[in-house]
Amino acid sequence: xxxxxxxxxxxxxxxxxxxxxxxxxxxxxxxxxxxxxxxxxxxxxxxxxxxxxxxxxxxxxxxxxxxxxxxxxxxxxxxxxxxxxxxxxxxxxxxxxxxxxxxxxxxxxxxxxxxxxxxxxxxxxxxxxxxxxxxxxxxxxxxxxxxxxxxxxxxxxxxxxxxxxxxxxxxxxxxxxxxxxxxxxxxxxxxxxxxxxxxxxxxxxxxxxxxxxxxxxxxxxxxxxxxxxxxxxxxxxxxxxxxxxxxxxxxxxxxxxxxxxxxxxxxxxxxxxxxxxxxxxxxxxxxxxxxxxxxxxxxxxxxxxxxxxxxxxxxxxxxxxxxxxxxxxxxxxxxxxxxxxxxxxxxxxxxxxxxxxxxxxxxxxxxxxxxxxxxxxxxxxxxxxxxxxxxxxxxxxxxxxxxxxxxxxxxxxxxxx
Numbered sequence: 001x002x003x004x005x006x007x008x009x010x011x012x013x014x015x016x017x018x019x020x021x022x023x024x025x026x027x028x029x030x031x032x033x034x035x036x037x038x039x040x041x042x043x044x045x046x047x048x049x050x051x052x053x054x055x056x057x058x059x060x061x062x063x064x065x066x067x068x069x070x071x072x073x074x075x076x077x078x079x080x081x082x083x084x085x086x087x088x089x090x091x092x093x094x095x096x097x098x099x100x101x102x103x104x105x106x107x108x109x110x111x112x113x114x115x116x117x118x119x120x121x122x123x124x125x126x127x128x129x130x131x132x133x134x135x136x137x138x139x140x141x142x143x144x145x146x147x148x149x150x151x152x153x154x155x156x157x158x159x160x161x162x163x164x165x166x167x168x169x170x171x172x173x174x175x176x177x178x179x180x181x182x183x184x185x186x187x188x189x190x191x192x193x194x195x196x197x198x199x200x201x202x203x204x205x206x207x208x209x210x211x212x213x214x215x216x217x218x219x220x221x222x223x224x225x226x227x228x229x230x231x232x233x234x235x236x237x238x239x240x241x242x243x244x245x246x247x248x249x250x251x252x253x254x255x256x257x258x259x260x261x262x263x264x265x266x267x268x269x270x271x272x273x274x275x276x277x278x279x280x281x282x283x284x285x286x287x288x289x290x291x292x293x294x295x296x297x298x299x300x301x302x303x304x305x306x307x308x309x310x311x312x313x314x315x316x317x318x319x320x321x322x323x324x325x326x327x328x329x330x331x332x333x334x335x336x337x338x339x340x341x342x343x344x345x346x347x348x349x350x351x352x353x354x355x356x357x358x359x360x361x362x363x364x365x366x367x368x369x370x371x372x373x374x375x376x377x378x379x380x381x382x383x384x385x386x387x388x389x390x391x392x393x394x395x396x397x398x399x400x401x402x403x404x405x406x407x408x409x410x411x412x413x414x415x416x417x
Contacts, residue, residue, distance in 0.1 A: 023088055024095035030351070044085065045154055049079050052148045075127070082124040082147075089120060116153055123147045164256045175249040179216065182245055186238040187212035189294035193230040217243035288383045299323075299357035308356040312344030313368045321361030326354040333358065344368060 026037045058071055090108050093099060099107035111117055123146070152158040165172070187208040194202045200218060201224045202208045211224040214240045226232045273290050294317070299305055304322065305316065316323075317339045324334040332353075334340060343349050375382030 012144060020092050021095055021196055024092035027085070027092060041154055043082075045151065046148050047078060047081060048147050050074075052145060055145050055147075063407060078321040079124050079127055082120070083128075086117075086120045086124065089117065097321050119146065119149050119152075123150060140395070142145070160260045161253075161257060164253055164260055167260075168252050171252050172249055175245070175252070178248070179245045179406065182238070182241050183209060183212045183216050186216060186234065186241070189229060190226070190238075191406045193234055194226055194228060197227050197231070198224070212238065214237055216245060218242075286378070289374045289378060289381060291370070293374060294366055295362040297363045297365050299361040299363055301357055301359055303357045304354065305363070306341065306351045306353075308354045310351050310352050312341055312349050312351045314337060315341035315344055315366050316355070317364040319362040319364055321363075323363075324356045324358045325352075326356065327352065 026040050054071060054074060083168065090112060092189075093111035094102070094104040094107040096107065096111065100111055102110065133383060152162065184205075187205050190202055191205050192209045195204070195208070200207075202211065214224075215235060226235045273287050273294075296319075299321070309327070316334055318334055320336050322336075323334045323340070325334060340355060341351075344351075
């Protein structure tokens with residue numbers, strides 16, 4: 001009877017909602033350590049890359065004729081996967097926090113109008129239309145190459161770059177207008193200086209604009225070049241102006257990109273510091289002071305980060321990678337976003353376990369001396385930290401002679417080796 005109820009509940013509204021939520025978590029990688037989501041993401045990335053490779057190879061006539069059946073079968077399989085992915089993303093759109101407060105239909109319509117959804121649609125819809133109307137798939141190769149854009153969804157770096165372009169759109173538009181003005185002025189000046197000497201190439205301003213564009217963006221194409229002294233002076237000034245015009249947008253994008261990356265890393269590390277129970281009672285100013293004291297360390301696979309029994313004077317935040325804590329009774333595995341050695345900041349504790357990098361790790365280290373310096377400059381931060389450490393109802397169920405508190409071990413220990 002219980003099994004029957006469970007099976008029936010799967011088809012209720014709450015059951016469908018649970019399915020939709022789980023599907024959203026998988027497609028949008030909502031949880032950092034979701035293995036199913038990771039496998040789906042890797043599978044889609046591989047499929048996209050293979051599609052781009054196949055689209056390029058199909059333009060080779062001999063290869064296309066020889067392997068036409070294989071190419072066609074792969075294309076149909078890809079269409080099914082991309083169409084299914086698009087349909088599922090539309091279905092789970094109401095679970096997206098940005099559409100909270102909208103009805104399911106409104107959420108789906110809003111998602112369908114986003115850039116990523118349009119790219120997902122282009123990934124398969126043109127080929128369905130071509131199959132219905134008998135258009136050769138090779139003529140749609142450009143749409144297949146557009147599938148490469150789908151990789152932006154899985155690349156934080158590309159997402160940051162798009163954010164930069166959106167944020168600096170006004171500055172970049174100003175650079176575009178300056179470039180257009182430079183081209184127009186250079187073309188007009190060259191028309192006056194060389195129009196009577198080279199009437200075919202520079203006999204009008206529109207004709208001279210080809211030379212101006214090629215010279216402003218590079219050093220000229222070589223098919224048109226000045227013959228007179230005034231023309232050469234104008235060409236020299238145009239080339240120098242071109243260097244400045246190209247450097248402007250590059251500098252704007254580079255500076256803003258670094259800004260975005262720093263802000264993203266700041267948010268991530270701020271969140272890690274705020275999750276440490278020892279700092280739970282600190283306000284934004286206190287966490288900011290702690291954040292300034294962090295130093296980075298890259299640990300290679302197998303590297304020993306800390307040894308059991310030695311005096312601990314620092315704690316570690318795991319920005320990326322995995323760390324093994326080898327205790328007497330077993331091994332604990334810590335991953336991205338976790339920390340260890342918290343109690344070492346307040347007490348001259350000894351390391352409770354050997355800490356070893358399981359994979360290549362980026363660690364953020366907070367030294368006890370650095371924290372002591374913060375406490376000296378801001379006594380109120382010290383009072384809050386000590387009050388939190390003495391809280392009998394807190395999660396620190398561990399002897400003060402050790403540097404690892406129970407709350408630092410979020411996963412159960414594996415069997416000892």
